[in-house]
Amino acid sequence: MLTGDLYRDRLDLLQAALDHINQGFSVFDADLRLVAWNRRLFELLEFPWHLAKRGTHLAEFLRVNAARGEYGDSDVEVLVARRVERARLFEPHTFERKRPDGQVVLVTGAPLPAGGFVTTYTDVTRDRQQQATLERTVAERTRQLRQSEDWLRLVTDSVPALIAYIGPGPVYRFANRRYAKWFDHTVESIVGRPAEEVIGPELYPQIVPHIDRAFEGEAVSYEYSRTRKDGRLVHMRSTLIPDRTLDGRTLGCFVLSLDATDQKRSEVALAEARRMEAVGQLTGGVAHDFNNLLTIIIGNVLSLKRKVEAPAMPDLAAHLDPILQAAQRGTDLTRRLLAFARGDTPDAKPVHLAALLSNIERLVAGSLPASIALTITSQAPALIARIDPSEAENALVNLIFNARDAMPHGGSLTVTLDEACLETAEAEAIGIAPGTYARILVADTGHGMSEEVRRQAFDPFFSTKTFGTGSGLGLPTVYCFARRASGGITIDSQPDKGARICLWLPVHHAIPADDADTGDMPMPAGQGELILLVDDDTDVANVVRDQLCALGYTVLVTNEAKDAVDLIASVPDIRAVLSDVVMPGQMNGMDLVAAIRRARPDLPTALMTGYRRGPGQEGVPTDCAAGDCPVLAKPFTICALAQTMSEILAS
Incomplete structure (x- = not known):
C-alpha cells in the first residue's frame, strides 16, 4: 500500500508526463468535475489557470468559452446549460471547433466505465490549412483542365x-x-x-x-x-x-x-472525262472521214437528181431518194456520235415536253409488239425545257427500245411526264443543282438489272445484249444528252422487278417560238465569180466543185494549201477561198487563212470540216467563228453552201 508521499510523487510524475503530450487532455468524473488535465489543454484553449484544479465543474470551462463568443451570440447561461445537458449523456463524440481567431481544434471524447469521460484536444489548424490549400489547388487544376478540354474541343471542332x-x-x-x-x-x-x-x-x-x-x-x-x-x-x-x-x-x-465524298465524285467525273476524251479522239477521226464520204455521196446523188428530174426517167429518181435519205441519216448519226463523244449542245431551244412525248408515241407505236402495253401520260402539259429536240427524241426512243428489249415476252411500259422540286440533298444524290425539274419517267416490267449492271449502264460500249445486237452507246448517249441539258438521269432497278429510269431536265420558263415556215426559198446564186477550192480529198473537191458550178460560180481547185497561197498571189481575179481545215503537210486550213489575211486581207474565206463546228474547237481558231470566216460542217447541203458563199462575198 502506497504512503501519502509516494502517492503524491506518483501523481506528480503522471502529471509531468501528461504535460509533455502535444495534445490537450482532460478527465471529468460522473459529476462532470475535473479529475485530470495537462498544461497543453490550458495553453491550447486559453483557459484561465485558476480553473486548473481538481473538482472544477465542466460548466466553468464552458462558461469561459461562451463568454468569449465561441458558441455564438445567444445568452451565455443558456448556451452553457445546453452543453452541460448534452455532456451528461456521456456519449462518444468527435467534432471540430473553429475558434474566433481561426484556430481549428479537433475534440475527441470517450465515456469511462464508472461514469465521466476522457477527452483529447488536438490543434489541426495547420492540417486544415494545408487541406484547404490542396483543395484550392485541385479546384484550380480542375478548372485549368476543364479550360484545356474546352480549348481542345474548340480547336477540334474548328x-x-x-x-x-x-x-x-x-x-x-x-x-x-x-x-x-x-x-x-x-x-x-x-x-x-x-x-x-x-x-x-x-x-x-x-x-x-x-x-x-x-x-x-x-x-x-x-x-x-x-x-x-x-x-x-x-x-x-x-x-x-x-x-x-x-x-x-x-x-x-x-x-x-x-x-471524301466530293473527292470521290471528282475522281468519278475525271475518270468519265478521260473515257469520253478517248472516245472523242476515236470518233472524231472516224467521223471526219465518214463525213467526207457522205459529202461525196450526197453531192453526187443531188447532182444525179438534178440531171434525172426529166419526166422520162422517173424510176431512176425514185431509186436516188432512198440513197439520199440514207446518207442524210448517216450525217445525223455522225453528228450525234460527235455530240455524245465531245459534249456538243447542238440546236438547243425551248421545247414543249408534252408535245415531244406525243411525237415519240407516234414514232415508236409501230416498233413495239402487241404484247407490250405502252402508256404515255403528261401530268404537267405546260412544262418546257431548253434542249435539242432531235437529241431528246433519240434519247427517249433509246429508253423505250431498251425497255422493249427487256420484255421479250411482253409487259407494261409507261412514260410519265411530271414536275418535281428537288431540295439540296435530293439534287446532290443525282448530281444536279437544286431547283425545279421536268421529270420523265420510263418504267417497264422487264427482267431488270443487277447492281453491277446498273453501275456500268452509262459506260461507253458496255452492253448486256448479244454481240452484234447492241452498240453499248444507247444509255451513254442518253446520259450525255441529260448532262448537256444541265440535267441528270437515275436508274432504279432490281433483277426480275423491272426498271425505272428518270430523266431530270431543268424547267425553262421562256415560251418556245413557233418555227418559221420558210417554204421553198430560192438559193442565192453566183455571177461567175472565181472561187478557189482547197481540199486534199480529190473526190470531195470534185463534189464541192460541181455544187459551186451549179450555183453559178467559176471554180479553181487545188489539193494543197501551199499551192493555194501561190495561186492567190498570182491570180488577182480570185474572189473567195473555200478550204478544208484538216489537210496533210505543214500547212492546214487555219494556216492558209492566216497566210491569206497577210497577203490579201480583203479576200473572203470560208472553211469546211468533217469535225464538229465550234469556235476555238477541233483546231478551228476563235476568230474564224466570226462572220468573215464561217465554218461549214461536212456533209453540207447545197443550200448551206449557197448561203455561205453569198454571205462571204457580200461582206
Whole structure:
C-alpha cells in the first residue's frame, strides 16, 4: 500500500508526463468535475489557470468559452446549460471547433466505465490549412483542365476533320462535333457508347478489323461508305493511330477521318472525262472521214437528181431518194456520235415536253409488239425545257427500245411526264443543282438489272445484249444528252422487278417560238465569180466543185494549201477561198487563212470540216467563228453552201 508521499510523487510524475503530450487532455468524473488535465489543454484553449484544479465543474470551462463568443451570440447561461445537458449523456463524440481567431481544434471524447469521460484536444489548424490549400489547388487544376478540354474541343471542332478517341471495349471516349454529327450523334451522346452501337450493325463488321489492328499497335488507314438518313451515299477516309505507353501497352486509338465524298465524285467525273476524251479522239477521226464520204455521196446523188428530174426517167429518181435519205441519216448519226463523244449542245431551244412525248408515241407505236402495253401520260402539259429536240427524241426512243428489249415476252411500259422540286440533298444524290425539274419517267416490267449492271449502264460500249445486237452507246448517249441539258438521269432497278429510269431536265420558263415556215426559198446564186477550192480529198473537191458550178460560180481547185497561197498571189481575179481545215503537210486550213489575211486581207474565206463546228474547237481558231470566216460542217447541203458563199462575198 502506497504512503501519502509516494502517492503524491506518483501523481506528480503522471502529471509531468501528461504535460509533455502535444495534445490537450482532460478527465471529468460522473459529476462532470475535473479529475485530470495537462498544461497543453490550458495553453491550447486559453483557459484561465485558476480553473486548473481538481473538482472544477465542466460548466466553468464552458462558461469561459461562451463568454468569449465561441458558441455564438445567444445568452451565455443558456448556451452553457445546453452543453452541460448534452455532456451528461456521456456519449462518444468527435467534432471540430473553429475558434474566433481561426484556430481549428479537433475534440475527441470517450465515456469511462464508472461514469465521466476522457477527452483529447488536438490543434489541426495547420492540417486544415494545408487541406484547404490542396483543395484550392485541385479546384484550380480542375478548372485549368476543364479550360484545356474546352480549348481542345474548340480547336477540334474548328478543324475540318472528324476526330475521335476510342478506348478499350471499344468505347468512344472523345469525339469532336463533326465526328458525332457524321454518325447522327451529339458530342454528349457519343461519349461512353460502344463503337458497335455508334457505327451501326451494317457498317461495324467492316470497321472492327481495323480497330482490332490499331489496338494491336498498328497504324491503319482505310475507306468506307455509308448511306445517311437523307438517302445520300457518302464516303470517308479514316486513319487509326494507336495510343501507346512507353512500355508498349496500347491504351486506345486516335481516329482522324476526312469526308471524301466530293473527292470521290471528282475522281468519278475525271475518270468519265478521260473515257469520253478517248472516245472523242476515236470518233472524231472516224467521223471526219465518214463525213467526207457522205459529202461525196450526197453531192453526187443531188447532182444525179438534178440531171434525172426529166419526166422520162422517173424510176431512176425514185431509186436516188432512198440513197439520199440514207446518207442524210448517216450525217445525223455522225453528228450525234460527235455530240455524245465531245459534249456538243447542238440546236438547243425551248421545247414543249408534252408535245415531244406525243411525237415519240407516234414514232415508236409501230416498233413495239402487241404484247407490250405502252402508256404515255403528261401530268404537267405546260412544262418546257431548253434542249435539242432531235437529241431528246433519240434519247427517249433509246429508253423505250431498251425497255422493249427487256420484255421479250411482253409487259407494261409507261412514260410519265411530271414536275418535281428537288431540295439540296435530293439534287446532290443525282448530281444536279437544286431547283425545279421536268421529270420523265420510263418504267417497264422487264427482267431488270443487277447492281453491277446498273453501275456500268452509262459506260461507253458496255452492253448486256448479244454481240452484234447492241452498240453499248444507247444509255451513254442518253446520259450525255441529260448532262448537256444541265440535267441528270437515275436508274432504279432490281433483277426480275423491272426498271425505272428518270430523266431530270431543268424547267425553262421562256415560251418556245413557233418555227418559221420558210417554204421553198430560192438559193442565192453566183455571177461567175472565181472561187478557189482547197481540199486534199480529190473526190470531195470534185463534189464541192460541181455544187459551186451549179450555183453559178467559176471554180479553181487545188489539193494543197501551199499551192493555194501561190495561186492567190498570182491570180488577182480570185474572189473567195473555200478550204478544208484538216489537210496533210505543214500547212492546214487555219494556216492558209492566216497566210491569206497577210497577203490579201480583203479576200473572203470560208472553211469546211468533217469535225464538229465550234469556235476555238477541233483546231478551228476563235476568230474564224466570226462572220468573215464561217465554218461549214461536212456533209453540207447545197443550200448551206449557197448561203455561205453569198454571205462571204457580200461582206
